[in-house]
Amino acid sequence: MPVLGFGVYANYNTKESCLEAFKAGYRHVDTAQAYKSEAHVGDAVHESNLRREDIFVTTKCVSKTHGYESTLKGVDASLERFRFKYIDLWLIHDPFSGKEKRLATYRALQEAKQDGKIRNVGVSNYGVHHLEELKAAGYHMPAVNQIELHPFCQQKPIVEYCRSHSIVVQAYSPLRRGKLDDPTLSKIAERNNRTTAQIMIRWSLQKGFVPLPKSEKTERIFGNTDVFDWSLSKQDMEELDGLDKGKDGAVTWNPVHAP
Numbered sequence: 001m002p003v004l005g006f007g008v009y010a011n012y013n014t015k016e017s018c019l020e021a022f023k024a025g026y027r028h029v030d031t032a033q034a035y036k037s038e039a040h041v042g043d044a045v046h047e048s049n050l051r052r053e054d055i056f057v058t059t060k061c062v063s064k065t066h067g068y069e070s071t072l073k074g075v076d077a078s079l080e081r082f083r084f085k086y087i088d089l090w091l092i093h094d095p096f097s098g099k100e101k102r103l104a105t106y107r108a109l110q111e112a113k114q115d116g117k118i119r120n121v122g123v124s125n126y127g128v129h130h131l132e133e134l135k136a137a138g139y140h141m142p143a144v145n146q147i148e149l150h151p152f153c154q155q156k157p158i159v160e161y162c163r164s165h166s167i168v169v170q171a172y173s174p175l176r177r178g179k180l181d182d183p184t185l186s187k188i189a190e191r192n193n194r195t196t197a198q199i200m201i202r203w204s205l206q207k208g209f210v211p212l213p214k215s216e217k218t219e220r221i222f223g224n225t226d227v228f229d230w231s232l233s234k235q236d237m238e239e240l241d242g243l244d245k246g247k248d249g250a251v252t253w254n255p256v257h258a259p
Contacts (some may be wrong), residue, residue, distance in 0.1 A: 001056055001089070001120075002028035002146075003205060004225065007172065007214035010036050017216050018044035022055075024222045030172075030212045031148075032060035033078060036219035039144055042082035049129070052084070058146075060093035060124055066101040071108035075117050086117055091124040091145035091146055095258045103137055110139065122146065124172075127256035128161045135165075147256060149187070149209055150200055151240040158256060164206075171204045174211035176249045184243060188236050201227045203240045 003030035006021040008014045014037040018029055022044070031041050037058060046056050059082075061074050078087065090109055095102055109121045122144030123130070134141065145162050147155050149171035162169045180186075180196040189196045197213065201224055202209035213224045231238070247254065 001168065001210065002026070003210050004028065004201070004227070005030045005056075005058070005170070005210060005212040006043065006138070006221075007212040008213060009035055009172075010259045011035075011037065011214060011216055014040035015044045015047075017221065019048060020218050020221050022048045022050060024225045025059075026221075026225065027054055028056040028058075028210075030058045032062065032091075033065065034060070034093065035061040035076065038078055038081040039083075042084060048081060050073075056088045056091040057082070057084070058091060060091040061088055061105065062093040063096035063101075066092070066097035066105040068104040068108045071105045072112065074235045075109070075112045086119055088118075089122055089144060090118045090124075091122045091144065094125045094253075094255050095123075095127070095130045096255060098259075099133060102133065103139075106134060106139060106142075107236050113234040120144065122168075124170075125207075125253075125255045125258075126158075127258075128157055130256075130258075131161060131165070131167070141165050141167055141225060144170055144210075146172055146212075148172050148173050148250055148252050148254045149204065149211075150176050150249075151203055152176060152182075152245050153247070153251070153254070154232050154241070154244040155256065156248075169209050171209040171211045173252050174209075175200050175213050179251060181241065184239055188232070188239060192230070192232070192236070194230075195223060197224055198227055199232070199236075199240070202232050203237065206232055206237060 120143040124146040
């Protein structure tokens with residue numbers, strides 16, 4: 001799994017943006033059934049002249065589609081929209097469907113993996129109690145838990161649990177939906193001669209997360225990849241760590257506390 005992904009939530013030029021992202025060096029695209037963009041991502045992959053096996057594609061199933069049979073049908077429908085033989089990572093998008101349907105959905109995804117339709121199964125927006133639910137049911141731990149994650153919303157208990165169970169943590173909204181006007185963040189960006197967005201992405205990488213920044217603007221798509229040949233200092237990281245506001249720092253639905 002590439003350590004930097006390209007998110008396409010609320011992107012209404014998905015194919016064009018993905019093609020630009022591939023030019024910028026991205027090899028990891030994060031979409032979802034609910035985004036209505038799987039076909040556009042598939043078109044970009046097919047038109048990119050890149051090998052399918054060199055691009056890591058994630059999709060997700062939202063709670064209203066959860067259930068054993070509906071999930072199996074959903075996998076086939078997504079494969080058809082992508083025009084793929086397999087999907088690299090499939091996530092349960094959210095935990096709102098309740099315990100019974102969550103477990104049934106996870107079971108269906110495990111079967112789809114055994115059938116070669118999915119390479120990896122994971123979850124999104126899962127709190128510790130949701131992960132414990134899978135463990136108690138005797139399932140393998142998910143490969144990934146994708147959660148809102150940035151210096152202002154660090155979700156430390158979930159991150160610690162994932163690390164202790166070898167679950168990769170992906171960070172959605174790593175740029176805080178563009179809310180980057182914090183004075184501490186601006187100071188660190190100026191000190192490093194970088195953009196505030198690059199600072200946020202680099203923080204995520206140094207924490208060991210897989211950030212999924214999104215943009216439709218070519219300049220930002222390319223700029224957000226310029227995060228690998230430099231690093232934040234210990235002081236920088238400590239100052240960014242100090243920005244955490246817990247759940248009050250979230251800028252999305254962040255349903256990790258759903259029952």
